[in-house]
Structure formats: structure tokens, C-alpha cells
Amino acid sequence: MARKDLLDIASLHREEIEFLLDQSTSFKKLFTHSVKKIPALEGKSVLMLFYEASTRTHSSFEVAAKRLSAEVTNFDVAHSSITKGESVRETIETLQAMRTDYIVVRHSHPGLPGMIARQTTASVINAGDGAHEHPTQALLDAFTIKEKFPDPRGKKVLIIGDILHSRVARSTSTLLQKLGVEVAYLGPGSLVPKYVPASIPRFTDYEAAMAWAPDVVYLLRVQMERQDVQFFPSVREYHRVYGITTARLAEIRDKGLYIMHPGPVNRGVELCDAVMDYERSLITNQVENGISIRMAVLDWLTPGGEFPRQESYVAQQQVSSKVIMP
Amino acid sequence: MLLLQNARIASENSPVLLEGDVLIVEGKIQEIGSSLALPEGARAIDARGRVLMPAMFDAHVHFRAPGFENKETITTGSEAAINGGITGVVMMPNTRPALDSATAVATVLENAKDRARIPVYTSGCVTKNREGKELAEIEGMRELGVKMLTDDGDTTADPAVLLRAMQYATEFGMFFASHCEVPELAGPRALNEGVMSYRLGIKGSPACAEEIIIDRDIRLARAAGAHVHIQHVSSKLGMETIRWWKSRGDVKVTAEVAPHHLLFTDEHIGDYDTNYKMNPPLRTQADCDALLEGLKEGVFDIIATDHAPHTPFEKAQDFISAPNGITGLDTALVSLYHFFVEPGKLGWDLVVKRYSAEPRRLMGLPVPTIEVGQEVNCVLFDTEAETTFTREFMKSKSQNTPFIDQTLKGRVDLVILGTEILLER
Numbered sequence: 001m002a003r004k005d006l007l008d009i010a011s012l013h014r015e016e017i018e019f020l021l022d023q024s025t026s027f028k029k030l031f032t033h034s035v036k037k038i039p040a041l042e043g044k045s046v047l048m049l050f051y052e053a054s055t056r057t058h059s060s061f062e063v064a065a066k067r068l069s070a071e072v073t074n075f076d077v078a079h080s081s082i083t084k085g086e087s088v089r090e091t092i093e094t095l096q097a098m099r100t101d102y103i104v105v106r107h108s109h110p111g112l113p114g115m116i117a118r119q120t121t122a123s124v125i126n127a128g129d130g131a132h133e134h135p136t137q138a139l140l141d142a143f144t145i146k147e148k149f150p151d152p153r154g155k156k157v158l159i160i161g162d163i164l165h166s167r168v169a170r171s172t173s174t175l176l177q178k179l180g181v182e183v184a185y186l187g188p189g190s191l192v193p194k195y196v197p198a199s200i201p202r203f204t205d206y207e208a209a210m211a212w213a214p215d216v217v218y219l220l221r222v223q224m225e226r227q228d229v230q231f232f233p234s235v236r237e238y239h240r241v242y243g244i245t246t247a248r249l250a251e252i253r254d255k256g257l258y259i260m261h262p263g264p265v266n267r268g269v270e271l272c273d274a275v276m277d278y279e280r281s282l283i284t285n286q287v288e289n290g291i292s293i294r295m296a297v298l299d300w301l302t303p304g305g306e307f308p309r310q311e312s313y314v315a316q317q318q319v320s321s322k323v324i325m326p
Numbered sequence: 327m328l329l330l331q332n333a334r335i336a337s338e339n340s341p342v343l344l345e346g347d348v349l350i351v352e353g354k355i356q357e358i359g360s361s362l363a364l365p366e367g368a369r370a371i372d373a374r375g376r377v378l379m380p381a382m383f384d385a386h387v388h389f390r391a392p393g394f395e396n397k398e399t400i401t402t403g404s405e406a407a408i409n410g411g412i413t414g415v416v417m418m419p420n421t422r423p424a425l426d427s428a429t430a431v432a433t434v435l436e437n438a439k440d441r442a443r444i445p446v447y448t449s450g451c452v453t454k455n456r457e458g459k460e461l462a463e464i465e466g467m468r469e470l471g472v473k474m475l476t477d478d479g480d481t482t483a484d485p486a487v488l489l490r491a492m493q494y495a496t497e498f499g500m501f502f503a504s505h506c507e508v509p510e511l512a513g514p515r516a517l518n519e520g521v522m523s524y525r526l527g528i529k530g531s532p533a534c535a536e537e538i539i540i541d542r543d544i545r546l547a548r549a550a551g552a553h554v555h556i557q558h559v560s561s562k563l564g565m566e567t568i569r570w571w572k573s574r575g576d577v578k579v580t581a582e583v584a585p586h587h588l589l590f591t592d593e594h595i596g597d598y599d600t601n602y603k604m605n606p607p608l609r610t611q612a613d614c615d616a617l618l619e620g621l622k623e624g625v626f627d628i629i630a631t632d633h634a635p636h637t638p639f640e641k642a643q644d645f646i647s648a649p650n651g652i653t654g655l656d657t658a659l660v661s662l663y664h665f666f667v668e669p670g671k672l673g674w675d676l677v678v679k680r681y682s683a684e685p686r687r688l689m690g691l692p693v694p695t696i697e698v699g700q701e702v703n704c705v706l707f708d709t710e711a712e713t714t715f716t717r718e719f720m721k722s723k724s725q726n727t728p729f730i731d732q733t734l735k736g737r738v739d740l741v742i743l744g745t746e747i748l749l750e751r
């Protein structure tokens with residue numbers, strides 16, 4: 001059942017997801033012990049290949065690997081001159097020569113972790129590839145939701161914000177749907193593609209979305225770094241239209257809804273300051289659960305394969321890359 | 327002397343194939359008839375069951391020389407053409423340096439004479455270095471036989487520049503080929519905007535980025551009294567825009583469609599397969615269907631491959647980093663046969679018309695036919711045999727095609743140009 005790589009959520013089977021969530025529960029129990037380390041990955045090496053900066057995910061993986069007694073190395077790729085596809089291939093050859101067991105990779109280009117996975121014996125974990133997938137984020141989100149709703153079937157999660165650029169939205173919605181959770185999107189018209197799957201209803205205003213009666217409101221981070229293209233007129237306007245304002249927080253509190261956010265939060269944009277103290281905010285739970293989920297993933301994967309091509313979600317959709325009759 | 331016996335002869339004017347023997351003497355068709363006697367010293371080829379047709383002509387190829395000879399050369403490109411049953415091509419001028427002057431054009435044409443076994447023509451740039459700012463030396467290129475002007479690879483962004491170029495060059499009897507794309511809308515130019523772009527997390531390129539320029543450039547041509555040729559149309563609305571303009575009849579517009587846009591959709595990209603990364607991008611089945619309809623109706627005058635070789639190294643990058651384009655010369659005719667002619671969606675007459683006759687008319691060249699007195703320029707095609715597109719089979723220097731290692735029905739058996747047998751299998 002174990003796999004070499006974790007590249008996406010779409011190709012994960014339900015049993016695999018349940019297994020990882022169960023394992024995460026066990027690992028999380030460890031956190032209360034005085035010795036938090038176990039020797040599961042002793043002698044193994046984990047290489048962190050972050051082409052995009054990310055303190056949160058990076059350190060979460062690092063802590064997870066160390067708690068499993070693995071050796072962690074950071075490959076210095078933060079410099080833009082070597083972030084292009086061509087040099088990635090050269091890097092892969094170097095990595096293969098280093099015989100590392102795990103590679104945790106983040107890159108702005110979708111599909112790039114899969115490309116690495118096909119060319120190394122190491123287990124590759126996608127820590128975010130462009131707007132494509134962020135599987136461990138999805139798993140930790142699902143885990144966090146399951147802590148509140150042990151049987152999440154039929155629960156509703158409203159994801160608000162920049163769907164267009166969000167790998168979190170894609171991975172998390174895919175995973176939640178696999179667990180029987182209903183997902184809906186709300187966001188600016190310029191940031192919610194009209195081609196989202198029909199299984200995900202799309203709301204155009206906050207009131208209509210609330211009338212859908214979500215159990216969880218999941219706020220996406222507004223990518224402030226995308227200032228070269230203007231997707232909405234101003235941050236103030238965004239907060240007013242799509243943010244959790246003080247007034248909206250009161251309504252959310254009345255209804256007892258949970259709030260989630262993948263972090264880091266832009267205060268005053270996605271949400272007002274008061275949300276940070278809201279008793280049903282799960283934002284810090286998400287961070288904590290990130291470690292146990294990543295431990296479960298590292299422990300589950302099996303490095304050393306013969307460059308297998310992972311079954312992709314596309315294969316699941318029965319689309320073949322072979323020539324087929326038009 | 328060569329006697330092709332019992333061939334089924336195709337022509338653009340006849341939906342049925344006529345069976346007969348064809349006697350070729352000194353590069354000319356001397357006689358056509360049934361059961362012709364084999365003259366002394368003549369070689370007989372049993373062509374029973376095989377289709378004899380005028381050879382194809384591809385008016386949109388990238389031979390990458392000068393500047394990118396690691397991708398393709400005039401020699402390898404023209405051999406790929408012959409391999410696919412094509413005996414004439416028009417190169418695109420997006421080389422390095424770009425073909426924007428008489429000097430640059432003269433150099434490639436001279437090279438082509440030495441290095442290719444088929445006539446190789448070239449188009450010239452509309453603007454210097456394809457920058458869209460200053461007009462290229464248009465008349466100098468015309469003197470060397472350039473008829474088509476294009477900044478292919480990009481749209482000539484400034485409509486005022488293009489309009490002036492059209493007004494100027496039309497006086498010399500030249501025409502314009504338009505690569506249609508608003509760059510600000512096209513984004514990273516990798517993938518159609520749609521279900522697949524959402525799934526793969528790539529900012530898609532909407533069809534309207536193409537359709538706007540199709541309409542713009544036809545309007546400009548109308549204003550200038552110029553002839554505009556719309557390149558590699560990929561969308562249904564693009565086709566319908568051209569259809570509408572053609573129906574008005576007050577502007578000279580021709581258009582082309584590439585086999586890959588008839589055959590593949592964005593779904594084929596699957597798990598980021600860069601062999602399906604091209605520009606304009608593959609769109610949807612509804613677009614494919616509309617394009618085939620447009621081809622049958624004559625909205626598209628010609629089929630052209632947009633043969634775009636890239637090295638395996640370049641294409642082996644991730645989807646965003648890999649360059650756009652696929653090769654097409656080795657595979658075009660066989661794939662058209664396999665997917666359209668064999669299943670009865672296209673007749674041989676239409677293939678001959680759109681891929682042999684009309685492209686040559688567009689370029690002002692004589693149109694070969696299988697008729698007595700004509701110079702031989704033909705292909706013998708086996709409809710029962712198969713072709714497997716292995717690396718060894720392909721003559722292009724690059725093999726970035728979805729057909730790699732695929733087996734399709736149909737095989738180019740013989741290519742004859744004048745007195746020379748260019749290919750015999």
C-alpha cells in the first residue's frame with residue numbers, strides 16, 4: 001500500500017487517506033511525551049528543496065523529520081538564478097548522486113515535483129507546486145476538521161479568496177470531497193475561475209454563501225506579492241467584501257462556525273484581529289497538526305524505488321497520454 | 327523510366343480515386359492508362375491498392391536555422407518533410423538573427439539550395455528583429471522571392487505598424503501571415519484556459535486572446551486592401567470569425583489549420599506531457615470538431631503543420647519551463663489518413679486540395695497533378711500498411727511529438743520529384 005512519492009491528493013485512495021489520518025493521530029499523542037523523538041527514520045536523510053520561501057511549511061517538515069530521527073539537509077536554492085526548469089534538471093542529477101532518501105520540494109511551477117520524482121529513487125513529497133497541489137496541507141486541514149467532526153460526511157466547508165492561484169484550495173477541496181465533505185467557493189470574479197468543477201458550487205456574495213450554512217469558513221491568504229496584476233481594487237475593498245469583519249465575526253460566533261486559514265494571516269485583510277482570539281478559530285491547530293501529518297507521510301513513504309511513475313489523477317480520469325481517436 | 331502499375335490516383339477535383347498505370351519518363355508523366363506495356367529499360371512498380379497523389383506542400387515550418395541548429399537544420403527539416411510525403415516548405419523567419427533583411431534571406435536561401443533535396447522557401451519578418459516597431463526591408467526580400475511576411479511566434483502588437491506594413495507591402499504583391507495572440511491575455515502561453523488549466527494549476531490562455539487578433543488583422547487587411555493569411559487557428563470562434571469575413575467577400579483572407587489542432591485537446595496534456603505543449607494551445611473537443619468542419623467547408627484554405635522542433639533536453643523540463651511546439655512533418659500525412667481519411671471523415675480530394683494544391687497557390691507556385699504532360703511531383707501512399715514513429719523513423723532532428731512510438735495506419739512508400747526518387751520504402 002505504501003508509495004514512493006506523495007505528489008498530489010487527487011490520486012490518493014480513500015483508504016490511504018484514512019490510514020494517514022489515523023497515523024497522524026498516533027504521532028500527535030507523542031507530542032505530550034517528554035521525549036518527542038522516535039527512531040523510525042534513523043539513518044535516513046531528508047533533503048529540503050525549497051525554490052519558494054516558506055518558513056511555515058519548511059520548518060514543519062523539518063520538525064517532523066527530526067522527530068522521526070532523520071537527518072535533515074537544506075539545499076540552497078533560494079536564489080532566483082537557479083529556479084528555472086533547466087537548472088532543476090541539473091540539480092536532480094546532483095541529488096540522485098547524493099542518494100538522499102526523501103526530497104521535500106516546493107516550486108512555483110506546477111508538475112515540477114512529479115518531474116523530480118520520475119528521475120530519482122528518493123521519495124518525493126510535494127510541498128506545494130505553483131497553483132497545483134499542496135497535499136500535506138490538505139491532509140492537515142482534513143485532520144484538523146476530523147478532530148472537530150469525527151465523521152465529517154455531509155459537513156460543509158466554504159473556501160473564501162484567491163482560488164485561481166491557490167494550491168491549497170485545489171488540494172484541500174479535493175481531499176475534503178473524498179471524505180464526503182461538501183465544499184463551496186467564494187471570491188472575487190477575477191480570482192475564481194469559471195471552470196471550477198461543477199461539484200463545487202460557487203457563490204458570488206457573502207450573504208448567499210452564508211445561507212448555504214457552512215460548518216467551516218476556510219480563508220485563503222491574499223497573495224500580496226501578486227501586485228503586478230490587479231485582481232481587485234484595494235485591500236480595503238477586499239476586506240469589506242470577502243473578509244471576516246468584526247460584524248461578520250459576531251454572526252459566525254452566533255452560528256458556532258469554525259474558522260481556518262493556511263497562514264500566514266494578513267490581519268485586517270482576510271480577517272479582523274479579533275478572529276485570532278476566537279475560540280473556534282482552528283488556525284493554530286492547523287499549524288500543530290502539520291507536524292504530525294508530515295511525520296505520518298514521511299513514515300508511510302518508501303524510498304528507493306526504481307523511478308516509478310506514480311499513478312496520476314489523470315490516469316484516474318481515464319485520460320491517456322497516448323494517442324487516442326479524436 | 328518508371329511504370330507505376332495499377333495505382334489509385336487522387337486529385338483535388340475528384341472524390342473518387344481513378345485506377346490506372348502511370349508511365350514516367352525523364353521526370354514527366356508520359357502516359358496514363360490501363361495495362362500500359364512496360365517499355366524496354368523501364369522499371370515497373372506494382373502500386374496495386376496504393377494511392378498516388380500530388381506531393382504535399384507545407385507553408386508553415388520552423389527549420390531553426392540560422393541560430394538554433396541544435397533543434398533542426400535545413401537538411402534535417404527537409405528530410406523530415408520528404409519522410410512525410412512533402413516536397414516543398416515555407417520557413418518561418420523567427421530565427422537568430424531573424425530573417426528581416428535581404429541579406430539574411432539570401433543566406434538561408436543559398437544554404438537551402440545546397441542542403442535540401444526539395445525547394446525550401448522562406449517568409450520574411452514584418453518588422454525588424456520581429457520587435458513590432460520598425461518595418462523590415464520588405465522590398466529587398468521580395469526581390470529574392472519572399473511572398474509571405476510574418477512576425478510568427480508573436481503578433482505584430484501595434485496595429486498602426488501592421489497597417490502601414492500592409493499598405494506598403496501590398497504594392498509589391500506580398501501578403502501577411504498572422505500569428506494571432508494578445509500577449510497580455512495569453513499569459514504564460516502554455517495551456518488553454520478551461521477545466522484542465524484549473525486542474526493543473528496553470529494560468530490558462532483563453533481563446534479570446536487569439537480571436538481578437540484574428541478579427542483585428544482581417545479588419546486591418548480590409549482597410550489596407552491587403553491579403554492576410556491567418557495562421558494555425560485553434561478555436562471554434564476563431565474559425566467562425568474567418569468564416570464570417572470570408573462570407574462578406576470584401577477582404578482577401580486565407581487561413582490555415584494544423585493537424586494537431588484537429589486531433590488533440592487540452593485533456594491530452596494529462597500529467598504535464600510537454601509533447602502537447604504548443605501555441606496556440608490545444609483547446610477542447612468542440613473546437614476540434616469546429617476546425618474539421620471549417621476545413622471541409624473551405625474556411626481553412628490549407629493544412630500546415632507549424633513544424634516546431636525542440637531538443638529533448640528542452641522538452642524534458644517541467645511543463646511551464648518547456649518551450650512551445652511540436653514537430654509535424656514526419657507525421658502529418660499519415661496522421662491525417664489514420665484519423666480522418668480512413669474513418670471516412672475526409673476524402674483524399676480534400677487532403678490533396680488543402681495540403682498540396684492550395685498551399686502552392688497561396689505561394690504562387692505551379693500546382694502538380696497526376697496528369698499527362700505534368701512534371702512528376704508525387705507520393706505513393708499505402709493505405710493498408712502501418713507506420714511506427716520511432717526515433718529512428720523520424721528524420722527531424724527533434725522528436726517532440728505526441729506520436730512518438732505510436733503506430734498509425736498508412737505509410738508513405740515513394741516520393742518522386744522530377745527525375746529524382748526522394749524516398750522509397
Ligand SMILES: [Zn+2]
Nearest residue numbers: 478479505557
Ligand atoms: Zn505561430
